[in-house]
Amino acid sequence: MSEETGDIQVLIDLMARLPGLGPRSARRAVLQLIKKRGQLLIPLADAMQTVGATARECLNCGNIGTTDICKICENDKRANGQICVVEDVADLWAMERSGVFHGRYHVLGGTLSALDAIGPEELRIPRLIDRMTAENVSEVILAMSATIDGQTTAHYIADQLPNLKVTSLAQGVPVGGELDYLDDGTITAALNARRAL
Amino acid sequence: MIEWRDEGAVLAVRQHGETSVIADIFTAQHGRHAGIVRGGVSRKLRPILQPGAQVDVTWKARLDSHLGAFTIEPIRSRSAAAMGDRLALAGLNAVTALLLVTTAERDPHPAFYTQTIQLLDLLGHADIWPLAYMKWEMALLEEMGFGLELGACAVSGANDRLIYVSPKSGRAVAESAAGEWVNRLLPLPDVMRGEGEGSDAEIATALGTLGHFIEHKLIRSLGDKPLPAARGRLIDVLTRP
Numbered sequence: 001m002s003e004e005t006g007d008i009q010v011l012i013d014l015m016a017r018l019p020g021l022g023p024r025s026a027r028r029a030v031l032q033l034i035k036k037r038g039q040l041l042i043p044l045a046d047a048m049q050t051v052g053a054t055a056r057e058c059l060n061c062g063n064i065g066t067t068d069i070c071k072i073c074e075n076d077k078r079a080n081g082q083i084c085v086v087e088d089v090a091d092l093w094a095m096e097r098s099g100v101f102h103g104r105y106h107v108l109g110g111t112l113s114a115l116d117a118i119g120p121e122e123l124r125i126p127r128l129i130d131r132m133t134a135e136n137v138s139e140v141i142l143a144m145s146a147t148i149d150g151q152t153t154a155h156y157i158a159d160q161l162p163n164l165k166v167t168s169l170a171q172g173v174p175v176g177g178e179l180d181y182l183d184d185g186t187i188t189a190a191l192n193a194r195r196a197l
Numbered sequence: 198m199i200e201w202r203d204e205g206a207v208l209a210v211r212q213h214g215e216t217s218v219i220a221d222i223f224t225a226q227h228g229r230h231a232g233i234v235r236g237g238v239s240r241k242l243r244p245i246l247q248p249g250a251q252v253d254v255t256w257k258a259r260l261d262s263h264l265g266a267f268t269i270e271p272i273r274s275r276s277a278a279a280m281g282d283r284l285a286l287a288g289l290n291a292v293t294a295l296l297l298v299t300t301a302e303r304d305p306h307p308a309f310y311t312q313t314i315q316l317l318d319l320l321g322h323a324d325i326w327p328l329a330y331m332k333w334e335m336a337l338l339e340e341m342g343f344g345l346e347l348g349a350c351a352v353s354g355a356n357d358r359l360i361y362v363s364p365k366s367g368r369a370v371a372e373s374a375a376g377e378w379v380n381r382l383l384p385l386p387d388v389m390r391g392e393g394e395g396s397d398a399e400i401a402t403a404l405g406t407l408g409h410f411i412e413h414k415l416i417r418s419l420g421d422k423p424l425p426a427a428r429g430r431l432i433d434v435l436t437r438p
Contacts (some may be wrong), residue, residue, distance in 0.1 A: 013269045019215060115209045115297070119426060152290055156430075173279070178344040183244040185274035192281065 062107030294425035
Protein backbone atom coordinates (compact mmCIF):
# COMPACT_ATOMS: atom_id res chain seq x y z
CA MET A 1 0.00 0.00 0.00
CA SER A 2 1.44 3.36 -1.03
CA GLU A 3 1.84 6.27 1.38
CA GLU A 4 -0.96 8.25 -0.33
CA THR A 5 -3.52 5.53 0.42
CA GLY A 6 -2.50 5.00 4.08
CA ASP A 7 -5.53 6.79 5.54
CA ILE A 8 -7.84 4.98 3.16
CA GLN A 9 -6.33 1.68 4.17
CA VAL A 10 -6.99 2.51 7.82
CA LEU A 11 -10.63 3.13 6.92
CA ILE A 12 -10.81 -0.14 4.97
CA ASP A 13 -9.28 -2.05 7.89
CA LEU A 14 -11.79 -0.54 10.31
CA MET A 15 -14.74 -1.22 8.03
CA ALA A 16 -13.56 -4.82 7.58
CA ARG A 17 -14.00 -5.34 11.32
CA LEU A 18 -17.73 -4.65 11.09
CA PRO A 19 -20.11 -7.64 11.11
CA GLY A 20 -20.96 -8.85 7.62
CA LEU A 21 -17.96 -7.18 6.00
CA GLY A 22 -14.64 -8.69 5.02
CA PRO A 23 -11.60 -6.94 3.53
CA ARG A 24 -12.93 -7.15 0.00
CA SER A 25 -16.43 -5.87 0.74
CA ALA A 26 -14.94 -3.18 3.01
CA ARG A 27 -12.78 -2.02 0.12
CA ARG A 28 -15.82 -1.84 -2.16
CA ALA A 29 -17.77 0.11 0.46
CA VAL A 30 -14.94 2.59 1.01
CA LEU A 31 -14.54 3.08 -2.73
CA GLN A 32 -18.27 3.81 -2.98
CA LEU A 33 -18.05 6.26 -0.09
CA ILE A 34 -15.20 8.12 -1.73
CA LYS A 35 -16.99 8.24 -5.08
CA LYS A 36 -20.08 9.68 -3.37
CA ARG A 37 -18.22 11.96 -1.02
CA GLY A 38 -20.92 14.63 -0.79
CA GLN A 39 -23.94 12.33 -0.55
CA LEU A 40 -22.44 9.57 1.60
CA LEU A 41 -18.96 10.04 3.03
CA ILE A 42 -19.31 13.46 4.64
CA PRO A 43 -22.83 12.91 6.05
CA LEU A 44 -21.76 9.47 7.32
CA ALA A 45 -18.67 10.89 8.99
CA ASP A 46 -20.77 13.66 10.59
CA ALA A 47 -23.38 11.17 11.78
CA MET A 48 -20.73 8.87 13.22
CA GLN A 49 -19.07 11.75 15.02
CA THR A 50 -22.39 12.85 16.49
CA VAL A 51 -23.35 9.32 17.58
CA GLY A 52 -19.86 8.79 18.95
CA ALA A 53 -20.34 11.80 21.19
CA THR A 54 -23.96 11.23 22.23
CA ALA A 55 -24.67 7.46 22.21
CA ARG A 56 -25.02 5.97 25.68
CA GLU A 57 -26.82 3.25 27.56
CA CYS A 58 -30.05 4.15 29.29
CA LEU A 59 -29.38 4.20 33.02
CA ASN A 60 -32.76 2.63 33.65
CA CYS A 61 -33.16 -0.18 31.11
CA GLY A 62 -29.85 -0.56 29.25
CA ASN A 63 -31.30 0.48 25.87
CA ILE A 64 -29.02 2.52 23.64
CA GLY A 65 -30.01 6.12 23.06
CA THR A 66 -28.61 9.59 23.09
CA THR A 67 -29.83 10.60 26.55
CA ASP A 68 -29.26 9.21 30.03
CA ILE A 69 -32.85 7.94 30.13
CA CYS A 70 -34.09 6.56 26.80
CA LYS A 71 -37.28 7.70 25.08
CA ILE A 72 -39.12 4.49 25.93
CA CYS A 73 -38.43 4.86 29.64
CA GLU A 74 -39.37 8.55 29.52
CA ASN A 75 -42.69 7.87 27.81
CA ASP A 76 -45.41 7.73 30.50
CA LYS A 77 -47.78 5.95 28.10
CA ARG A 78 -45.47 2.95 28.20
CA ALA A 79 -45.66 2.63 31.97
CA ASN A 80 -48.44 0.04 31.72
CA GLY A 81 -46.98 -2.27 34.36
CA GLN A 82 -45.34 -4.63 31.86
CA ILE A 83 -41.59 -5.02 31.45
CA CYS A 84 -40.19 -7.13 28.63
CA VAL A 85 -36.75 -8.55 29.47
CA VAL A 86 -34.46 -9.06 26.47
CA GLU A 87 -30.87 -10.23 26.15
CA ASP A 88 -29.56 -7.51 23.89
CA VAL A 89 -30.45 -4.14 22.38
CA ALA A 90 -30.87 -5.88 19.01
CA ASP A 91 -33.69 -7.94 20.57
CA LEU A 92 -35.32 -4.75 21.88
CA TRP A 93 -35.20 -3.24 18.42
CA ALA A 94 -36.72 -6.43 16.97
CA MET A 95 -39.60 -6.21 19.47
CA GLU A 96 -40.10 -2.54 18.65
CA ARG A 97 -40.20 -3.31 14.93
CA SER A 98 -43.07 -5.69 15.53
CA GLY A 99 -45.03 -2.86 17.19
CA VAL A 100 -47.06 -5.24 19.37
CA PHE A 101 -45.53 -4.52 22.76
CA HIS A 102 -46.47 -1.25 24.44
CA GLY A 103 -44.71 -1.59 27.78
CA ARG A 104 -41.13 -0.94 28.81
CA TYR A 105 -38.02 -3.02 28.36
CA HIS A 106 -35.05 -4.22 30.33
CA VAL A 107 -31.87 -5.17 28.49
CA LEU A 108 -29.80 -7.75 30.38
CA GLY A 109 -26.66 -7.48 28.27
CA GLY A 110 -26.30 -11.24 27.70
CA THR A 111 -27.22 -14.54 29.28
CA LEU A 112 -25.87 -16.59 32.15
CA SER A 113 -23.08 -18.73 30.78
CA ALA A 114 -20.91 -21.13 32.72
CA LEU A 115 -18.48 -21.36 29.83
CA ASP A 116 -17.91 -17.61 29.61
CA ALA A 117 -18.09 -17.16 33.41
CA ILE A 118 -21.06 -14.81 33.11
CA GLY A 119 -22.98 -14.90 36.38
CA PRO A 120 -25.99 -12.87 37.57
CA GLU A 121 -23.68 -10.07 38.72
CA GLU A 122 -22.39 -9.53 35.19
CA LEU A 123 -25.94 -8.98 33.89
CA ARG A 124 -28.43 -6.22 34.80
CA ILE A 125 -30.48 -8.53 37.01
CA PRO A 126 -30.09 -6.54 40.27
CA ARG A 127 -31.27 -3.40 38.43
CA LEU A 128 -34.28 -5.34 37.09
CA ILE A 129 -35.26 -6.35 40.63
CA ASP A 130 -34.95 -2.72 41.76
CA ARG A 131 -37.31 -1.63 38.99
CA MET A 132 -40.08 -3.96 40.15
CA THR A 133 -41.05 -1.76 43.06
CA ALA A 134 -39.91 1.57 41.64
CA GLU A 135 -42.12 1.22 38.55
CA ASN A 136 -45.04 -0.69 40.07
CA VAL A 137 -44.60 -3.61 37.67
CA SER A 138 -47.39 -6.18 37.40
CA GLU A 139 -45.96 -8.51 34.75
CA VAL A 140 -42.48 -9.41 33.57
CA ILE A 141 -42.29 -10.92 30.08
CA LEU A 142 -39.11 -12.89 29.53
CA ALA A 143 -38.24 -12.64 25.83
CA MET A 144 -35.09 -14.73 25.98
CA SER A 145 -33.59 -16.88 23.21
CA ALA A 146 -34.90 -20.42 22.92
CA THR A 147 -31.45 -21.74 23.83
CA ILE A 148 -30.21 -23.54 26.90
CA ASP A 149 -28.39 -20.40 28.11
CA GLY A 150 -31.38 -18.18 27.34
CA GLN A 151 -33.84 -20.39 29.20
CA THR A 152 -31.44 -20.94 32.12
CA THR A 153 -31.34 -17.16 32.48
CA ALA A 154 -35.14 -16.96 32.22
CA HIS A 155 -35.61 -19.54 35.01
CA TYR A 156 -33.05 -17.73 37.16
CA ILE A 157 -34.88 -14.40 36.77
CA ALA A 158 -38.25 -16.04 37.47
CA ASP A 159 -36.78 -17.41 40.71
CA GLN A 160 -35.69 -13.93 41.72
CA LEU A 161 -39.22 -12.53 41.26
CA PRO A 162 -41.35 -14.93 43.30
CA ASN A 163 -44.34 -12.65 43.91
CA LEU A 164 -44.78 -11.34 40.40
CA LYS A 165 -46.53 -12.59 37.29
CA VAL A 166 -43.64 -13.81 35.12
CA THR A 167 -44.37 -15.02 31.59
CA SER A 168 -42.17 -16.05 28.68
CA LEU A 169 -42.55 -16.00 24.92
CA ALA A 170 -44.10 -19.10 23.33
CA GLN A 171 -41.91 -21.51 21.43
CA GLY A 172 -42.95 -23.42 18.33
CA VAL A 173 -43.58 -23.28 14.61
CA PRO A 174 -42.49 -19.93 13.10
CA VAL A 175 -44.86 -18.02 10.82
CA GLY A 176 -44.42 -19.45 7.34
CA GLY A 177 -42.64 -22.49 8.70
CA GLU A 178 -43.19 -25.97 7.34
CA LEU A 179 -43.02 -28.93 9.70
CA ASP A 180 -40.84 -30.90 7.32
CA TYR A 181 -38.03 -28.35 7.71
CA LEU A 182 -38.20 -27.99 11.49
CA ASP A 183 -35.80 -29.65 13.89
CA ASP A 184 -37.29 -32.16 16.32
CA GLY A 185 -36.70 -29.82 19.31
CA THR A 186 -38.92 -27.14 17.77
CA ILE A 187 -41.61 -29.68 16.91
CA THR A 188 -41.50 -31.01 20.50
CA ALA A 189 -41.82 -27.47 21.90
CA ALA A 190 -44.68 -26.69 19.52
CA LEU A 191 -46.53 -29.87 20.42
CA ASN A 192 -46.06 -29.22 24.14
CA ALA A 193 -47.47 -25.69 23.72
CA ARG A 194 -50.43 -26.72 21.52
CA ARG A 195 -53.74 -24.95 22.07
CA ALA A 196 -57.39 -25.62 21.38
CA LEU A 197 -58.90 -24.07 18.25
CA MET B 198 -6.12 -36.14 6.08
CA ILE B 199 -7.23 -37.69 9.35
CA GLU B 200 -10.89 -38.50 9.63
CA TRP B 201 -13.12 -40.34 12.07
CA ARG B 202 -16.81 -40.72 12.74
CA ASP B 203 -18.37 -41.06 16.17
CA GLU B 204 -21.38 -40.02 18.17
CA GLY B 205 -21.37 -37.58 21.04
CA ALA B 206 -23.19 -35.14 23.28
CA VAL B 207 -22.70 -31.41 22.72
CA LEU B 208 -21.24 -29.77 25.82
CA ALA B 209 -20.61 -26.19 24.78
CA VAL B 210 -20.44 -23.97 21.73
CA ARG B 211 -18.45 -20.77 21.30
CA GLN B 212 -18.79 -18.47 18.32
CA HIS B 213 -15.75 -18.37 16.06
CA GLY B 214 -15.75 -15.55 13.54
CA GLU B 215 -19.08 -14.53 12.07
CA THR B 216 -20.44 -17.81 10.82
CA SER B 217 -18.61 -20.65 12.57
CA VAL B 218 -18.52 -22.06 16.07
CA ILE B 219 -16.07 -24.14 18.06
CA ALA B 220 -18.02 -27.04 19.53
CA ASP B 221 -16.93 -29.07 22.54
CA ILE B 222 -18.41 -32.54 22.15
CA PHE B 223 -18.18 -35.49 24.57
CA THR B 224 -17.78 -38.36 22.11
CA ALA B 225 -18.12 -42.08 22.76
CA GLN B 226 -14.74 -43.24 21.42
CA HIS B 227 -12.65 -40.06 21.32
CA GLY B 228 -13.50 -38.42 24.62
CA ARG B 229 -14.15 -34.70 24.91
CA HIS B 230 -13.15 -33.29 21.57
CA ALA B 231 -13.27 -29.79 20.11
CA GLY B 232 -13.63 -28.80 16.49
CA ILE B 233 -14.86 -26.03 14.23
CA VAL B 234 -18.36 -26.32 12.86
CA ARG B 235 -18.57 -24.18 9.77
CA GLY B 236 -21.92 -22.43 9.48
CA GLY B 237 -22.56 -23.27 13.13
CA VAL B 238 -24.48 -20.05 13.77
CA SER B 239 -26.87 -20.74 10.89
CA ARG B 240 -30.59 -21.26 11.46
CA LYS B 241 -30.15 -24.88 10.41
CA LEU B 242 -27.31 -25.79 12.77
CA ARG B 243 -27.99 -23.58 15.81
CA PRO B 244 -30.90 -25.66 17.11
CA ILE B 245 -28.80 -28.82 16.70
CA LEU B 246 -25.79 -27.40 18.53
CA GLN B 247 -27.49 -26.93 21.88
CA PRO B 248 -25.86 -28.41 25.01
CA GLY B 249 -27.02 -31.96 25.66
CA ALA B 250 -27.94 -32.70 22.05
CA GLN B 251 -26.81 -36.11 20.82
CA VAL B 252 -25.13 -35.85 17.46
CA ASP B 253 -23.36 -37.92 14.86
CA VAL B 254 -20.00 -36.27 14.16
CA THR B 255 -17.35 -36.62 11.53
CA TRP B 256 -14.07 -34.97 12.43
CA LYS B 257 -11.47 -34.09 9.82
CA ALA B 258 -8.04 -32.49 10.15
CA ARG B 259 -4.78 -32.52 8.24
CA LEU B 260 -2.81 -33.37 11.39
CA ASP B 261 -4.00 -34.98 14.62
CA SER B 262 -2.75 -31.99 16.61
CA HIS B 263 -4.98 -29.59 14.64
CA LEU B 264 -8.29 -28.35 15.96
CA GLY B 265 -10.03 -29.85 12.94
CA ALA B 266 -13.57 -29.45 11.68
CA PHE B 267 -16.76 -31.27 12.62
CA THR B 268 -19.58 -32.21 10.32
CA ILE B 269 -22.68 -32.63 12.45
CA GLU B 270 -25.85 -34.65 11.98
CA PRO B 271 -28.52 -34.61 14.68
CA ILE B 272 -29.44 -37.82 16.50
CA ARG B 273 -31.50 -36.49 19.37
CA SER B 274 -32.25 -33.01 20.64
CA ARG B 275 -32.81 -32.57 24.34
CA SER B 276 -33.10 -28.81 24.59
CA ALA B 277 -36.86 -28.63 23.98
CA ALA B 278 -37.54 -31.23 26.67
CA ALA B 279 -35.25 -29.44 29.14
CA MET B 280 -36.16 -25.80 28.50
CA GLY B 281 -39.58 -25.81 30.09
CA ASP B 282 -38.56 -27.87 33.11
CA ARG B 283 -36.53 -26.09 35.78
CA LEU B 284 -35.02 -29.29 37.22
CA ALA B 285 -34.18 -30.76 33.82
CA LEU B 286 -32.56 -27.52 32.69
CA ALA B 287 -30.51 -27.22 35.87
CA GLY B 288 -29.54 -30.90 35.58
CA LEU B 289 -28.49 -30.57 31.95
CA ASN B 290 -26.37 -27.52 32.76
CA ALA B 291 -24.73 -29.29 35.70
CA VAL B 292 -23.86 -32.37 33.62
CA THR B 293 -22.37 -30.41 30.72
CA ALA B 294 -20.49 -28.00 33.02
CA LEU B 295 -19.00 -30.84 35.07
CA LEU B 296 -17.94 -32.76 31.96
CA LEU B 297 -16.27 -29.63 30.59
CA VAL B 298 -14.31 -29.10 33.79
CA THR B 299 -13.46 -32.67 34.77
CA THR B 300 -12.69 -34.51 31.53
CA ALA B 301 -9.42 -34.12 29.71
CA GLU B 302 -9.54 -33.41 26.00
CA ARG B 303 -9.26 -36.43 23.72
CA ASP B 304 -9.23 -38.88 26.63
CA PRO B 305 -11.84 -41.53 25.78
CA HIS B 306 -14.31 -42.83 28.38
CA PRO B 307 -16.67 -45.04 26.34
CA ALA B 308 -18.42 -46.70 29.30
CA PHE B 309 -18.89 -43.39 31.08
CA TYR B 310 -20.19 -41.88 27.84
CA THR B 311 -22.92 -44.54 27.82
CA GLN B 312 -23.78 -43.73 31.43
CA THR B 313 -23.96 -40.03 30.56
CA ILE B 314 -26.32 -40.64 27.66
CA GLN B 315 -28.52 -42.81 29.91
CA LEU B 316 -28.63 -39.96 32.41
CA LEU B 317 -29.49 -37.41 29.73
CA ASP B 318 -32.25 -39.72 28.48
CA LEU B 319 -33.87 -39.44 31.91
CA LEU B 320 -34.12 -35.63 31.70
CA GLY B 321 -37.67 -34.61 32.44
CA HIS B 322 -38.36 -37.60 34.72
CA ALA B 323 -38.32 -35.56 37.91
CA ASP B 324 -39.07 -38.58 40.13
CA ILE B 325 -35.90 -40.49 39.28
CA TRP B 326 -33.59 -37.83 37.93
CA PRO B 327 -32.01 -36.72 41.25
CA LEU B 328 -31.07 -40.29 42.19
CA ALA B 329 -29.76 -40.98 38.70
CA TYR B 330 -27.71 -37.79 38.81
CA MET B 331 -26.20 -38.69 42.18
CA LYS B 332 -25.17 -42.11 40.82
CA TRP B 333 -23.71 -40.42 37.75
CA GLU B 334 -21.53 -38.17 39.93
CA MET B 335 -20.30 -41.25 41.81
CA ALA B 336 -19.53 -42.87 38.45
CA LEU B 337 -17.70 -39.71 37.36
CA LEU B 338 -15.43 -39.88 40.40
CA GLU B 339 -14.85 -43.61 39.82
CA GLU B 340 -14.07 -43.07 36.12
CA MET B 341 -11.56 -40.32 36.86
CA GLY B 342 -9.75 -42.36 39.49
CA PHE B 343 -11.26 -40.85 42.63
CA GLY B 344 -13.88 -43.51 43.38
CA LEU B 345 -15.22 -43.79 46.92
CA GLU B 346 -14.82 -47.02 48.88
CA LEU B 347 -18.02 -47.40 50.81
CA GLY B 348 -18.19 -51.17 51.42
CA ALA B 349 -16.44 -51.35 54.80
CA CYS B 350 -15.10 -49.08 57.53
CA ALA B 351 -11.61 -47.78 56.83
CA VAL B 352 -10.74 -47.98 60.53
CA SER B 353 -12.38 -51.14 61.88
CA GLY B 354 -13.32 -53.08 58.77
CA ALA B 355 -16.91 -53.26 60.01
CA ASN B 356 -19.71 -52.97 57.46
CA ASP B 357 -22.61 -51.87 59.63
CA ARG B 358 -23.60 -48.33 60.66
CA LEU B 359 -21.39 -46.83 57.99
CA ILE B 360 -22.52 -43.24 58.27
CA TYR B 361 -19.38 -41.22 57.55
CA VAL B 362 -16.83 -40.79 54.77
CA SER B 363 -13.26 -39.71 55.30
CA PRO B 364 -12.75 -36.44 53.35
CA LYS B 365 -9.13 -37.44 52.71
CA SER B 366 -9.33 -41.09 51.66
CA GLY B 367 -12.91 -41.28 50.38
CA ARG B 368 -13.44 -44.44 52.46
CA ALA B 369 -16.44 -45.17 54.66
CA VAL B 370 -16.16 -44.85 58.43
CA ALA B 371 -18.47 -46.65 60.90
CA GLU B 372 -20.24 -44.67 63.61
CA SER B 373 -18.39 -46.65 66.29
CA ALA B 374 -14.98 -45.88 64.76
CA ALA B 375 -15.48 -42.15 64.15
CA GLY B 376 -14.19 -41.20 67.60
CA GLU B 377 -12.72 -37.73 67.94
CA TRP B 378 -12.72 -37.28 64.13
CA VAL B 379 -16.50 -37.18 63.96
CA ASN B 380 -16.65 -33.43 63.28
CA ARG B 381 -14.23 -33.68 60.39
CA LEU B 382 -15.94 -36.58 58.63
CA LEU B 383 -18.47 -36.13 55.84
CA PRO B 384 -21.96 -37.63 56.06
CA LEU B 385 -22.58 -40.90 54.21
CA PRO B 386 -26.31 -41.29 53.55
CA ASP B 387 -27.56 -44.83 52.87
CA VAL B 388 -28.49 -43.91 49.31
CA MET B 389 -24.80 -43.60 48.41
CA ARG B 390 -24.35 -47.27 49.28
CA GLY B 391 -27.39 -48.25 47.23
CA GLU B 392 -29.61 -48.65 50.29
CA GLY B 393 -32.73 -46.89 51.48
CA GLU B 394 -35.39 -44.96 49.60
CA GLY B 395 -33.25 -42.09 48.42
CA SER B 396 -35.32 -39.20 49.74
CA ASP B 397 -34.65 -35.69 48.44
CA ALA B 398 -32.95 -34.81 51.72
CA GLU B 399 -30.66 -37.86 51.51
CA ILE B 400 -29.75 -37.09 47.91
CA ALA B 401 -29.02 -33.46 48.80
CA THR B 402 -26.71 -34.68 51.60
CA ALA B 403 -25.06 -37.12 49.19
CA LEU B 404 -24.47 -34.34 46.66
CA GLY B 405 -22.85 -32.27 49.39
CA THR B 406 -20.44 -35.11 50.16
CA LEU B 407 -19.77 -35.81 46.48
CA GLY B 408 -19.23 -32.10 45.86
CA HIS B 409 -16.35 -32.17 48.33
CA PHE B 410 -14.56 -34.91 46.39
CA ILE B 411 -15.31 -33.40 43.00
CA GLU B 412 -14.00 -30.01 44.09
CA HIS B 413 -11.09 -30.94 46.33
CA LYS B 414 -9.85 -34.11 44.65
CA LEU B 415 -10.97 -34.33 41.04
CA ILE B 416 -11.02 -30.68 39.97
CA ARG B 417 -7.98 -29.76 42.05
CA SER B 418 -6.01 -32.49 40.30
CA LEU B 419 -6.71 -30.70 37.02
CA GLY B 420 -5.70 -27.22 38.14
CA ASP B 421 -7.07 -24.39 40.22
CA LYS B 422 -10.66 -24.30 39.00
CA PRO B 423 -13.82 -23.80 41.04
CA LEU B 424 -16.77 -26.16 41.15
CA PRO B 425 -19.08 -25.10 38.30
CA ALA B 426 -21.82 -22.68 39.39
CA ALA B 427 -24.31 -24.75 37.39
CA ARG B 428 -23.92 -27.61 39.88
CA GLY B 429 -24.72 -25.25 42.74
CA ARG B 430 -27.84 -24.10 40.92
CA LEU B 431 -28.94 -27.74 40.48
CA ILE B 432 -28.61 -28.34 44.22
CA ASP B 433 -30.60 -25.14 44.86
CA VAL B 434 -33.40 -26.47 42.67
CA LEU B 435 -33.28 -29.90 44.33
CA THR B 436 -33.38 -28.53 47.86
CA ARG B 437 -36.02 -25.87 47.25
CA PRO B 438 -39.15 -26.60 49.35
